[in-house]
Amino acid sequence: MSLYPCGVRYVTWTTYLIQFLPKPGLVEPLALPGAPFSHYYAQEPTDEGIIMETEVPVKQLREPNCPFITDKNQLRIQIEWGDSYLLFQSTYHKYDDVVRLHNQQMRKEIATLQAENYSLERQLFSYQKSIAFAHSRGTYSDDLTVVDGRTEDEESYFEGGNYSLGGRSLSTDTEYA
Numbered sequence: 001m002s003l004y005p006c007g008v009r010y011v012t013w014t015t016y017l018i019q020f021l022p023k024p025g026l027v028e029p030l031a032l033p034g035a036p037f038s039h040y041y042a043q044e045p046t047d048e049g050i051i052m053e054t055e056v057p058v059k060q061l062r063e064p065n066c067p068f069i070t071d072k073n074q075l076r077i078q079i080e081w082g083d084s085y086l087l088f089q090s091t092y093h094k095y096d097d098v099v100r101l102h103n104q105q106m107r108k109e110i111a112t113l114q115a116e117n118y119s120l121e122r123q124l125f126s127y128q129k130s131i132a133f134a135h136s137r138g139t140y141s142d143d144l145t146v147v148d149g150r151t152e153d154e155e156s157y158f159e160g161g162n163y164s165l166g167g168r169s170l171s172t173d174t175e176y177a
Contacts, residue, residue: 010100012038012082017054017075019067029078030056036082036104 014036016029032052039050061068061075070076083100 008087009041010038010083010085010087011041012036012084012100012104014080014082015052016078016080017056017068018078020070021067030054038082038100040087 015032017032019028019030020026021028032054034052037050037052041047056068060066068075083103085100
């Protein structure tokens, strides 16, 4: 009897080569070409392994002070796990990948839309800030109107008590909740 459950596991991941920047403590992940990677694994104690290639030539890795090599002369990578599905049937057809591909495409589309939404929100905030600044600078007027909007000709009519504000404020500021 095997210690591993029968079936196949489907795994996706993205691998990054870590580049150390000149500023101490700063790194920049460089995605490997062909990402995201995926593979089907039989639930067995053996593993065939996966070959992932980079665009960084070996010659560059052997140079002194290479930005990809650590102080301990090691190459550092980062693995970002995507999906991991345990498939209980021992056979898996290529048409079963449709759901996986659709899920991956939708995630990318959602990430793109979220980035676009964030950009538009920042732009809207900038416009609102500009409008508020313009309104604050344009509050002073050179014409001869009274604070409540009446002209001097109308002033004599309103002074006689013929008009009442009805307890309303003269403020034109609007408060938002």
